[in-house]
Amino acid sequence: MTALSTPGAVSGNLVSGNPADSAPLLQATDLGFRYSRVRPWLFRNLGFSLERGEILSILGPNARGKTTLLKCLSGLVAPREGQVHGVTGIGYVPQDHGAGPSFSVAEMVLMGRTRHLRAYQTPRREDHDAADAAMERVGVRGWAGRDYSTLSGGQRQLVLIARAVASGCELLILDEPASALDLNNQSRVLSVLTGLAAEGMGIIMTTHHPDHALHVSRNALLFVGSHDVRWGPTEELLTGAALSEVYGLPICTPKVDTVSGQRVIAVPDFGPSCRACPVPGAVGVPTPVELRIPFGKDTP
Numbered sequence: 001m002t003a004l005s006t007p008g009a010v011s012g013n014l015v016s017g018n019p020a021d022s023a024p025l026l027q028a029t030d031l032g033f034r035y036s037r038v039r040p041w042l043f044r045n046l047g048f049s050l051e052r053g054e055i056l057s058i059l060g061p062n063a064r065g066k067t068t069l070l071k072c073l074s075g076l077v078a079p080r081e082g083q084v085h086g087v088t089g090i091g092y093v094p095q096d097h098g099a100g101p102s103f104s105v106a107e108m109v110l111m112g113r114t115r116h117l118r119a120y121q122t123p124r125r126e127d128h129d130a131a132d133a134a135m136e137r138v139g140v141r142g143w144a145g146r147d148y149s150t151l152s153g154g155q156r157q158l159v160l161i162a163r164a165v166a167s168g169c170e171l172l173i174l175d176e177p178a179s180a181l182d183l184n185n186q187s188r189v190l191s192v193l194t195g196l197a198a199e200g201m202g203i204i205m206t207t208h209h210p211d212h213a214l215h216v217s218r219n220a221l222l223f224v225g226s227h228d229v230r231w232g233p234t235e236e237l238l239t240g241a242a243l244s245e246v247y248g249l250p251i252c253t254p255k256v257d258t259v260s261g262q263r264v265i266a267v268p269d270f271g272p273s274c275r276a277c278p279v280p281g282a283v284g285v286p287t288p289v290e291l292r293i294p295f296g297k298d299t300p
């Protein structure tokens with residue numbers, strides 16, 4: 001485990017004067033996990049903390065252990081080594097958003113309120129209000145009466161996010177929350193997460209989009225190898241060199257002007273095998289200056 005530099009403290013107005021509130025929302029110490037004695041360690045000596053109001057992104061190649069780490073953090077799986085200390089009110093959005101049960105969308109989102117109810121207790125007015133507000137916030141209220149099992153993959157993913165939002169948890173853990181979403185809905189979910197964090201919620205998510213991490217996360221965890229899981233400020237951690245090493249292809253991280261200001265973005269070079277790509281400089285194909293990005297190099 002490598003910590004790049006001490007990740008910054010949460011911004012002032014989100015932390016009250018109560019000393020209990022200034023403690024990390026979640027603290028992982030020397031975490032280690034492997035599925036059995038004969039399987040390799042997925043991670044070891046992993047330590048990091050999450051403050052209230054912070055979004056932490058977890059990145060790394062397929063099958064490195066990101067989902068397994070989320071399960072350890074949320075208590076679904078016991079770590080083989082180390083400890084996780086933190087809040088118990090955790091919302092979890094799984095990676096799998098398969099067809100699932102035949103409930104209405106409104107009922108699915110209302111299930112997020114279960115932890116506030118006693119066994120067999122009927123949801124109260126405040127539970128319906130919280131579910132309605134969550135559906136509105138995530139943009140799924142228009143499907144409230146639809147059968148969840150008939151929704152598209154992207155629609156189901158949004159409903160599961162709304163269900164976790166309805167739970168009113170202190171810590172929200174999401175496994176690739178934007179994996180099935182179009183660009184507009186990716187933006188919607190990132191904006192919902194940023195809004196929840198601004199209200200004090202802690203958020204941990206895995207993603208295969210470095211741009212999402214760069215956009216919303218102050219800190220990130222990067223799985224480089226089982227004994228090299230790095231934690232640090234996102235822009236410091238997700239350099240072109242580090243991303244190129246982790247994913248095994250050239251990736252550059254230029255700073256570009258966007259309508260919302262200057263941003264660092266990650267641009268992968270998928271190589272010449274992509275036949276559909278126009279070749280810059282070929283007859284009839286302009287060579288825009290923007291395409292001349294020094295792949296594998298970082299913006300100074």
Ligand SMILES: Nc1ncnc2c1ncn2[C@@H]1O[C@H](COP(=O)(O)OP(=O)(O)OP(=O)(O)O)[C@@H](O)[C@H]1O
Pocket residue numbers: 035042060061062063064065066067068069095
């Ligand atoms: N219940 C299990 N029993 C045994 N091995 C498992 C189990 N669940 C996952 N694994 C293995 O552990 C490794 C890590 O899986 P995990 O789902 O944590 O990876 P990941 O980084 O989230 O991958 P992806 O990016 O593809 O979602 C994989 O090799 C997987 O096959």
